[in-house]
Amino acid sequence: MTLSCERVFTLLSEYLDGELPSDIQAAFDKHIGGCTRCARFGQEFAQVVQSLRASERPVMPDALRTRLRELARSSPAKAQTDS
Amino acid sequence: MGYTPTVSTPDSRARPGREETGSFVSVPQLIEDLGPRIYNVALRVLGNTADAEDAVQQAFTDAVRGAAGFRGEASPQTWMWQIAHHAIGKVVRRRARKEVQLVPWSELGPAGEPSASAAHVLAPDDAVDRARLVALAVRCLDALPSAEREILALRDLEGMPVRDVAHTLEISVAAAKSRIHRARLTLKRAVRFAATTHAAKPNNPRKTR
Numbered sequence: 001m002t003l004s005c006e007r008v009f010t011l012l013s014e015y016l017d018g019e020l021p022s023d024i025q026a027a028f029d030k031h032i033g034g035c036t037r038c039a040r041f042g043q044e045f046a047q048v049v050q051s052l053r054a055s056e057r058p059v060m061p062d063a064l065r066t067r068l069r070e071l072a073r074s075s076p077a078k079a080q081t082d083s
Numbered sequence: 084m085g086y087t088p089t090v091s092t093p094d095s096r097a098r099p100g101r102e103e104t105g106s107f108v109s110v111p112q113l114i115e116d117l118g119p120r121i122y123n124v125a126l127r128v129l130g131n132t133a134d135a136e137d138a139v140q141q142a143f144t145d146a147v148r149g150a151a152g153f154r155g156e157a158s159p160q161t162w163m164w165q166i167a168h169h170a171i172g173k174v175v176r177r178r179a180r181k182e183v184q185l186v187p188w189s190e191l192g193p194a195g196e197p198s199a200s201a202a203h204v205l206a207p208d209d210a211v212d213r214a215r216l217v218a219l220a221v222r223c224l225d226a227l228p229s230a231e232r233e234i235l236a237l238r239d240l241e242g243m244p245v246r247d248v249a250h251t252l253e254i255s256v257a258a259a260k261s262r263i264h265r266a267r268l269t270l271k272r273a274v275r276f277a278a279t280t281h282a283a284k285p286n287n288p289r290k291t292r
Contacts (some may be wrong), residue, residue, distance in 0.1 A: 010264070012264065012267075012268075013260065013263055013264035013267055014260065014264075017245065019245070019260075044271060044275065045267065045268075045271050047216060048216070048220050048267070048270055048271045048274050049239055049267055049270075049271075051213070051216045051217040051219070051220040051221075051274075052217075052220045052221070052224060052235065052239045052240060052270070053239050053240070053242070054213070054217050055217050055220065055221045055240065057119075057123050057240070058122065058123055058126050059119070060118055060119040060122040060123075060139075061132070061136065064118075064122065064136050064139060064140070065114075065118060067140060068114045068118055068139070068140065068143050069111065069114060071140070071143055071144060071147060072110045072111040072114055072143065072147060073111075074147065
């Protein structure tokens with residue numbers, strides 16, 4: 001099986017997420033191994049996604065957590081009134 | 084009126100027992116398990132803490148109201164994420180936020196060859212460069228349309244499996260995969276553009292490397 005550059009382009013996310021069937025993944029690897037342009041594009045694509053995954057998570061404010069816990073203790077009727 | 088989710092995608096995770104209130108779902112437990120994660124997604128989509136807090140509080144208010152009607156068609160987590168998705172969307176619509184895009188991404192056309200400096204930013208070789216790329220990626224994410232911010236926040240910030248992303252957004256798995264891919268491509272293009280622009284500035288030391 002061979003893949004065109006266009007097909008590789010559409011499969012990048014599934015490749016990165018490890019969701020490609022083994023035969024397509026092998027064809028993908030083969031293409032990337034021989035196509036500098038796709039290899040570079042794919043590397044940049046992966047770097048951007050990995051950068052997003054590595055970003056810091058915000059911390060939920062304690063005051064909000066407290067309000068939510070109080071909300072959960074209230075009855076559905078009170079939640080209706082409070083919102 | 085609160086959102087009452089209808090879930091048609093049962094999953095195989097263990098169902099919780101019926102609570103004393105008659106519901107299958109424990110909202111206090113969902114607050115502990117998902118509260119910070121939903122806040123993270125809301126903050127990324129809405130862009131400020133006040134709106135994010137409003138959305139999270141609305142989501143759990145809707146959950147309290149809807150808990151008695153929960154019948155376990157899906158996991159409580161999937162149910163809660165769907166409620167959060169609707170609560171966040173409600174704030175987006177209420178605010179009628181004008182989507183500010185730093186760059187008209189759709190008009191950029193096919194990306195050309197990157198400059199040497201931009202290529203360096205996109206292929207970091209040390210921790211400092213990686214930290215810069217992380218900051219750039221987050222900044223560019225914030226400039227994307229809210230729907231793309233949300234799906235990337237769910238998939239790549241929260242690490243949610245594609246199947247769960249699909250359930251949360253109430254779309255097919257194929258549609259979720261397609262949207263995730265398009266959003267990532269848009270983000271990559273934005274980062275490339277920002278890196279190129281940044282690299283072109285005269286005071287950028289990268290230019291002289």
